Amino acid sequence: MLRLQRAAGNAAAGAVVVQRATFKIEVQEDGKPGDVVRPVKAPKGGAVATGGPSAVPASLPGQPGKLSYALPPGDTAVSLRVILHHCLSGDPWLNGPFSDQVAAELDKSVKAGGHKILWNVSGSSPRDRYTVAWSLEVLGAAATAASASEPIPLNNERKLDLFKRLVDVMASIGIDIFLFGGAATNAVFDSPRRLNDLDFRTYSIPDNFNTPEGKKHLGLLNDALRKFTVQEPFTKADRDTMAVDAVVEDCKVTIRRVVKGMTTYQPSGGAISGEDVIFDKALSFAQRPPDTKQKSDLFDLLWGLKRTGMPIDRFFGELEARRGDQYQAHRNAQKPGSNTTTTRAPTTAKRLSDQFAVVFAGLLAVFGADQLINHVVADVHSANPKEGKRVRNDLRVQLGQLATALGLPREKGPKVEALKKGPGVRPVLLVQAGNFTGDMFAVCAALVLNPFAQVLLISDGTARDRSRAIATFYRDSGIEEHRVHVLDSTGGNMGKLHTAFTGGRKGKGMDAKREEIPYEKAEPPVPPFLRGTQFQLPVTEATTQVAAGWRGEETRDGVRAAWGLDGDQRKVEEFVRSRGVPVARGDYVVLWCRFSGSKGGPHPQHDMGFRAFEQLLGIALDQGGLVVVAGDLPISARARDKWRSKIEAAGVHDLREFWLDPGWTDLGLTSRSAQFAVFDLLHTVSGGRLKHLGFRSGNLEPYALIGHEVRYIEEKGSAQAGRMDQWKNLGYLPLVINGRMPTLKGQWVTAKSGSGKEAPVPWIKPSGGTDKGVKAADIDQVLKGRDPADLRGFEEDDLKAVREFLKWSTT
Numbered sequence: 001m002l003r004l005q006r007a008a009g010n011a012a013a014g015a016v017v018v019q020r021a022t023f024k025i026e027v028q029e030d031g032k033p034g035d036v037v038r039p040v041k042a043p044k045g046g047a048v049a050t051g052g053p054s055a056v057p058a059s060l061p062g063q064p065g066k067l068s069y070a071l072p073p074g075d076t077a078v079s080l081r082v083i084l085h086h087c088l089s090g091d092p093w094l095n096g097p098f099s100d101q102v103a104a105e106l107d108k109s110v111k112a113g114g115h116k117i118l119w120n121v122s123g124s125s126p127r128d129r130y131t132v133a134w135s136l137e138v139l140g141a142a143a144t145a146a147s148a149s150e151p152i153p154l155n156n157e158r159k160l161d162l163f164k165r166l167v168d169v170m171a172s173i174g175i176d177i178f179l180f181g182g183a184a185t186n187a188v189f190d191s192p193r194r195l196n197d198l199d200f201r202t203y204s205i206p207d208n209f210n211t212p213e214g215k216k217h218l219g220l221l222n223d224a225l226r227k228f229t230v231q232e233p234f235t236k237a238d239r240d241t242m243a244v245d246a247v248v249e250d251c252k253v254t255i256r257r258v259v260k261g262m263t264t265y266q267p268s269g270g271a272i273s274g275e276d277v278i279f280d281k282a283l284s285f286a287q288r289p290p291d292t293k294q295k296s297d298l299f300d301l302l303w304g305l306k307r308t309g310m311p312i313d314r315f316f317g318e319l320e321a322r323r324g325d326q327y328q329a330h331r332n333a334q335k336p337g338s339n340t341t342t343t344r345a346p347t348t349a350k351r352l353s354d355q356f357a358v359v360f361a362g363l364l365a366v367f368g369a370d371q372l373i374n375h376v377v378a379d380v381h382s383a384n385p386k387e388g389k390r391v392r393n394d395l396r397v398q399l400g401q402l403a404t405a406l407g408l409p410r411e412k413g414p415k416v417e418a419l420k421k422g423p424g425v426r427p428v429l430l431v432q433a434g435n436f437t438g439d440m441f442a443v444c445a446a447l448v449l450n451p452f453a454q455v456l457l458i459s460d461g462t463a464r465d466r467s468r469a470i471a472t473f474y475r476d477s478g479i480e481e482h483r484v485h486v487l488d489s490t491g492g493n494m495g496k497l498h499t500a501f502t503g504g505r506k507g508k509g510m511d512a513k514r515e516e517i518p519y520e521k522a523e524p525p526v527p528p529f530l531r532g533t534q535f536q537l538p539v540t541e542a543t544t545q546v547a548a549g550w551r552g553e554e555t556r557d558g559v560r561a562a563w564g565l566d567g568d569q570r571k572v573e574e575f576v577r578s579r580g581v582p583v584a585r586g587d588y589v590v591l592w593c594r595f596s597g598s599k600g601g602p603h604p605q606h607d608m609g610f611r612a613f614e615q616l617l618g619i620a621l622d623q624g625g626l627v628v629v630a631g632d633l634p635i636s637a638r639a640r641d642k643w644r645s646k647i648e649a650a651g652v653h654d655l656r657e658f659w660l661d662p663g664w665t666d667l668g669l670t671s672r673s674a675q676f677a678v679f680d681l682l683h684t685v686s687g688g689r690l691k692h693l694g695f696r697s698g699n700l701e702p703y704a705l706i707g708h709e710v711r712y713i714e715e716k717g718s719a720q721a722g723r724m725d726q727w728k729n730l731g732y733l734p735l736v737i738n739g740r741m742p743t744l745k746g747q748w749v750t751a752k753s754g755s756g757k758e759a760p761v762p763w764i765k766p767s768g769g770t771d772k773g774v775k776a777a778d779i780d781q782v783l784k785g786r787d788p789a790d791l792r793g794f795e796e797d798d799l800k801a802v803r804e805f806l807k808w809s810t811t
Helices: 080-087 100-106 141-147 152-172 181-189 212-227 274-287 292-308 312-333 352-367 369-383 385-405 413-420 437-449 467-476 494-502 541-549 553-562 570-578 610-623 637-650 662-666 672-685 698-705 721-730 744-752 772-778 796-806
Strands: 002-007 022-027 066-070 077-079 109-111 113-122 129-139 177-180 198-202 230-237 240-248 251-257 428-433 453-459 484-488 536-538 588-593 626-631 690-695 709-715 732-737
Touching: 152 177, 152 181, 152 198, 152 212, 152 251, 177 181, 181 198, 181 274, 181 292, 212 230, 212 240, 230 251, 274 292, 274 312, 274 352, 292 352, 292 369, 292 385, 312 352, 312 385, 352 369, 352 385, 369 385, 428 437, 428 494, 428 541, 437 453, 437 467, 437 541, 437 553, 437 698, 453 467, 453 494, 467 484, 467 672, 494 536, 541 721, 570 662, 570 672, 588 610, 588 672, 610 626, 610 637, 610 796, 626 672, 672 690, 672 698, 690 698, 690 796, 698 709, 698 721, 698 732, 709 744, 721 732, 732 796
Parallel strands: 066 129, 198 251, 428 453, 428 536, 453 484, 588 626, 588 690, 690 709, 709 732
Antiparallel strands: 002 022, 022 113, 077 109, 113 129, 177 198, 230 240, 240 251
């Protein structure tokens, strides 16, 4: 029994929203289809369905109360995630993000057979609680083939013959109809897909069958059916006054008036043209919820592109002009106060071509290229495996061309496959200010693991702007250039723009309105499939992305490969030896010094104080092993001399800011990832007996990602603690200070901060350095008459945790 729970607060904007509710899905692995339980009506006030019957499904694939899913060719099982995406109308909740536990449940396999899905919504009041259940049958290839009562060629031949006769008979009474939709793909392109219904359009009937003129034409249509075997005569369609439905010779037939002001069709041979089929299918695909018909839309589109040979650049170049007006009408129907109703999916992009890219990328992220094409041709393959294989190979080319044109990954490959097994594969645009250097390692790892993620760097040209260097690091790590975007701004407003584009800090402002990025002004421009504020996520999302996609050694190897850590490191070793650091088996401790807060950067409480350093250094020496000091140099020359004297007197090795050593650059070691190789070399030769210790800093993160043992020091109640807890399974663990912070500025921050916000230290200048006049006045609020020496350094209880971490085992 699989049980999933998820808070509904993160439901995507415009999607189904159930206030303060959870959902639970239960799949009975070995049971038979269970009884169907349906609510009489939707709950009042608790559920609002704005784009389809997702919260309380009213129409579903298959029979009422019964779902079915056909396994792709060659598969014996499918993940619960894919089934739910297929059967439950693609509810936005199913796109996550999820906790690791829920994600693992979603990725469990479901085999062919009978199952039960229970949708249980529990709101804050009795009226917000309801249960909907369906029986689910997962069909293998043989079962799917057996379920078809008529071979596809015979079925299609019979219904296409009916189509021609209907066109001729209706023309004889002055009503010109022409075939539309999926059936037109069969008629125009000889599609191998099973033809289900005959959907016609016409200009020859009124646009409302409730009027006297409409009722007159309804009678004419039924009179014309006397020449056919009719199971059900034409009647007004449900919720559509412009259409009538009938069942003729065991085939559903629909005739609908073409909407005025929309596409002007010029049919030939009783059907719309081949190009109209292609553009209609693209429009329908972009607007439709991800149900079974979306799969059919994509099949018909790919088949039409193949049969016409239409170049992909022409398809995208003409899509807006050919169907953009219909798309805008659909968007207007979704706006509050509109009198028009729609059952299509909520759209977010302003342009049809962008919405197409968004939907296509979402499917490719869920399935991957190979499984998506299998999913699209599954019905054809089930009926005729030989034909299905041929069709799959044909359409794979068009699928790849679409993916390439949109800048999407099309093949699995090691990078795609690594994260495809996890829940984190989804299109995202990580927004990073050019001074957020500490986040670049997590962002890089997220880009490596999720091929559908891209990054936008905001540059303002100020002294703190490191956007170009960060972009170079990403590209040096193997991230394709088209996935790294730089947006130039002015006025030193990188942080403000980051907040504006992402809606504020996670946990408080993520639901705030986000400003749309000027996508075309970025270099290179942001691709269409990421043009939407729902994709604009703060840089902190990279931490979540990595945690969601982390699968141990498999993904760690991918990160190491991106940073070139498993290749020839002889130049690195030459440099390390030149600095007097032994390269031999033994125990190593790397103590990291940080001063970026004193230079005007964030989190000054995490800067290393001299007394705190003395304490850590003493413990490291007491525990034995070789000690290396790494990281930043202090700001002032006086402080640098003081620290250097201490390090030399202790007889430990100094590798602080070693990347500025001419001996390093002379060896051609210029990339940021080459710096990781220094400590990775020591980690390797030590047999894994190397430990990193320092205050929380982005500089420590890459070492956890590549498999080193890392502890970062932070204060109790840190606003960042929850976010970094996601990386515990990566080996990135905190040493929490329960007592006072070991520096005066750290004590100021912890005393003055609240509500998740860190108070700035008044004596640190915005550009860095100390404003001594301010410090003298404000420091008394911390000292309260005490000697500063008594307030510097760690308290003894906190040092116990340090000793425990730096203790070496004898094995």
